[in-house]
Amino acid sequence: MAVLTRDETEALIAEVLEVYPDKAKKDRTKHLAVNDHDVEQSKKCITSNRKSLPGVMTIRGCAYAGSKGVVWGPIKDMIHISHGPVGCGQYSRAGRRNYYVGTTGVDTFGTMNFTSDFQEKDIVFGGDKKLAKLIEEIETLFPLHKGISVQSECPIGLIGDDIEAVSKKASAAIDKPVVPVRCEGFRGVSQSLGHHIANDAIRDWVLDKRDGQEYESTPYDVAIIGDYNIGGDAWASRILLEEMGLRVVAQWSGDGTIAEMMNTPKVKLNLLHCYRSMNYISRHMEEKYGIPYMEYNFFGPTKIIESCRKIAAFFDDTIKEKTEAMIARYQPMMDEIIAKYRPRLEGKKVMLYVGGLRPRHVIGAYEDLGMEVIGTGYEFGHNDDYDRTIKEVGDATLLYDDVTGFELEEFVKRLKPDMVGSGIKEKYIFQKMGIPLRQMHSWDYSGPYHGYDGFAIFARDMDIALANPVWDNMVPPWKKAAVPDELQKVA
Amino acid sequence: MANIMIRRNEAGGLVFYLPKRDLEASIESIEFDADDKWGGELKLDNGGSYYIDPIARPPRLPISLRARRLGAAED
Ligand code: SF4
Numbered sequence: 238m239a240v241l242t243r244d245e246t247e248a249l250i251a252e253v254l255e256v257y258p259d260k261a262k263k264d265r266t267k268h269l270a271v272n273d274h275d276v277e278q279s280k281k282c283i284t285s286n287r288k289s290l291p292g293v294m295t296i297r298g299c300a301y302a303g304s305k306g307v308v309w310g311p312i313k314d315m316i317h318i319s320h321g322p323v324g325c326g327q328y329s330r331a332g333r334r335n336y337y338v339g340t341t342g343v344d345t346f347g348t349m350n351f352t353s354d355f356q357e358k359d360i361v362f363g364g365d366k367k368l369a370k371l372i373e374e375i376e377t378l379f380p381l382h383k384g385i386s387v388q389s390e391c392p393i394g395l396i397g398d399d400i401e402a403v404s405k406k407a408s409a410a411i412d413k414p415v416v417p418v419r420c421e422g423f424r425g426v427s428q429s430l431g432h433h434i435a436n437d438a439i440r441d442w443v444l445d446k447r448d449g450q451e452y453e454s455t456p457y458d459v460a461i462i463g464d465y466n467i468g469g470d471a472w473a474s475r476i477l478l479e480e481m482g483l484r485v486v487a488q489w490s491g492d493g494t495i496a497e498m499m500n501t502p503k504v505k506l507n508l509l510h511c512y513r514s515m516n517y518i519s520r521h522m523e524e525k526y527g528i529p530y531m532e533y534n535f536f537g538p539t540k541i542i543e544s545c546r547k548i549a550a551f552f553d554d555t556i557k558e559k560t561e562a563m564i565a566r567y568q569p570m571m572d573e574i575i576a577k578y579r580p581r582l583e584g585k586k587v588m589l590y591v592g593g594l595r596p597r598h599v600i601g602a603y604e605d606l607g608m609e610v611i612g613t614g615y616e617f618g619h620n621d622d623y624d625r626t627i628k629e630v631g632d633a634t635l636l637y638d639d640v641t642g643f644e645l646e647e648f649v650k651r652l653k654p655d656m657v658g659s660g661i662k663e664k665y666i667f668q669k670m671g672i673p674l675r676q677m678h679s680w681d682y683s684g685p686y687h688g689y690d691g692f693a694i695f696a697r698d699m700d701i702a703l704a705n706p707v708w709d710n711m712v713p714p715w716k717k718a719a720v721p722d723e724l725q726k727v728a
Numbered sequence: 729m730a731n732i733m734i735r736r737n738e739a740g741g742l743v744f745y746l747p748k749r750d751l752e753a754s755i756e757s758i759e760f761d762a763d764d765k766w767g768g769e770l771k772l773d774n775g776g777s778y779y780i781d782p783i784a785r786p787p788r789l790p791i792s793l794r795a796r797r798l799g800a801a802e803d
Binding site: 277286433 | 733752790791792
């Protein structure tokens with residue numbers, strides 16, 4: 238149940254919107270809603286995937302971030318060139334913590350930054366030659382790489398460089414795939430379009446390269462799609478699938494390789510975790526290769542069990558038996574964790590604001606710990622994301638799409654959650670307000686959070702955040718009046 | 729005319745997808761649904777409607793088709 242009633246929440250939205258000029262108010266109204274279980278279709282109550290309002294703080298990334306940072310970047314044995322000025326790549330370098338196995342700089346390149354480092358003269362005269370040279374250099378310095386992707390930054394699209402032609406030529410010369418990805422940051426309204434573009438590039442340049450080749454398959458081949466191995470997430474998920482008796486052929490794309498991706502069309506089922514970033518390629522494989530895809534959620538025991546059973550139902554009895562055995566094996570571990578943390582966390586309220594899947598996926602994990610999500614929203618979700626979210630959160634829960642800094646702060650002040658689970662930029666604002674924040678993008682440098690192993694860490698992290706003694710010494714502004722002077726100074 | 733994709737969801741219903749705009753919606757009704765004639769006007773649950781030239785019932789979903797937008801209902 239939400240902390241506020243439906244009417245109160247509606248009033249809160251109206252009040253927060255009051256400060257905007259009329260035009261901005263009209264626009265923002267469409268992005269804020271009170272959850273209503275009677276609404277079947279989110280678009281009737283909330284608008285998403287629209288241009289952010291100029292002048293308000295938004296924490297969206299660009300299409301380049303969606304392609305390089307999310308989809309292509311984690312493919313570890315390829316080199317991903319940030320094609321353009323140095324900043325886009327450098328500021329996002331290694332920030333997402335996509336863990337991988339391999340020797341960096343020899344056969345894996347995940348945490349390195351390759352860029353064509355555009356200067357003024359490249360903008361004026363074009364950077365095609367530079368790109369060709371860069372690829373040559375890469376081939377000399379890193380001969381064990383398995384392919385290159387060219388992630389174009391804004392200026393490339395603006396000056397109209399022909400990265401396709403350069404890539405084609407270079408690919409023939411080095412006899413490895415060189416994939417041009419037209420993910421200039423100005424395309425689309427957020428990183429979301431970058432995911433789409435990246436998926437399409439994989440479809441056109443990678444996916445069908447082993448079609449018709451011999452492949453020893455088993456009836457239990459699956460692929461993990463849309464898990465970026467943040468803090469080791471995909472590993473914690475993969476263990477479970479393997480214990481269920483399945484064979485994980487590919488990881489897309491955390492700790493994944495280009496060879497795995499090429500083999501994916503041979504699997505029996507695609508398991509889709511992050512719907513927003515990889516539904517495109519799953520749809521394509523469903524149509525072209527007849528591989529069904531299934532969404533799953535590996536946050537918290539309740540959802541894990543639900544998802545594992547759903548996956549097992551697709552296979553035969555051996556898998557179903559193994560799955561039940563696995564669930565039974567982990568149950569004591571889960572019971573222990575819940576017995577330890579639930580009493581400490583019970584009844585605590587959380588507000589979420591994250592990117593593509595977590596605003597709905599992590600809700601179950603919080604509920605397993607007795608916590609309650611009282612507000613949630615996406616940075617770059619689409620209406621299908623909200624369709625799925627409506628069912629996950631309680632009636633009258635506050636929903637906010639592409640929330641502005643001001644709105645989020647006001648909502649937090651009013652709803653007074655015990656904790657905010659959100660991105661990187663807000664962290665310090667809420668901490669100064671005296672509210673614990675867990676950064677739910679890269680797990681605040683912790684993780685994994687997926688799978689049973691991840692849940693243990695998730696529970697511990699939430700407890701650490703809430704039980705930190707520092708909160709006793711900090712007073713949120715709305716309680717300030719009642720606080721004596723000495724304490725104020727400490728705060 | 730736009731490229732669209734029609735697939736079946738877990739519950740067995742038909743789902744409409746317009747890649748260009750990332751628009752996903754359930755198909756509430758389809759004008760012709762016989763073995764030799766499948767298609768025509770599609771009514772979507774978001775209020776939009778599209779027209780696809782009737783074909784014989786597709787042997788396998790999902791299928792990519794060309795569709796024409798009728799009306800300007802959804803956005
Ligand atoms: S918007 Fe353009 S310039 Fe900015 S980070 Fe993205 S690609 Fe780079």
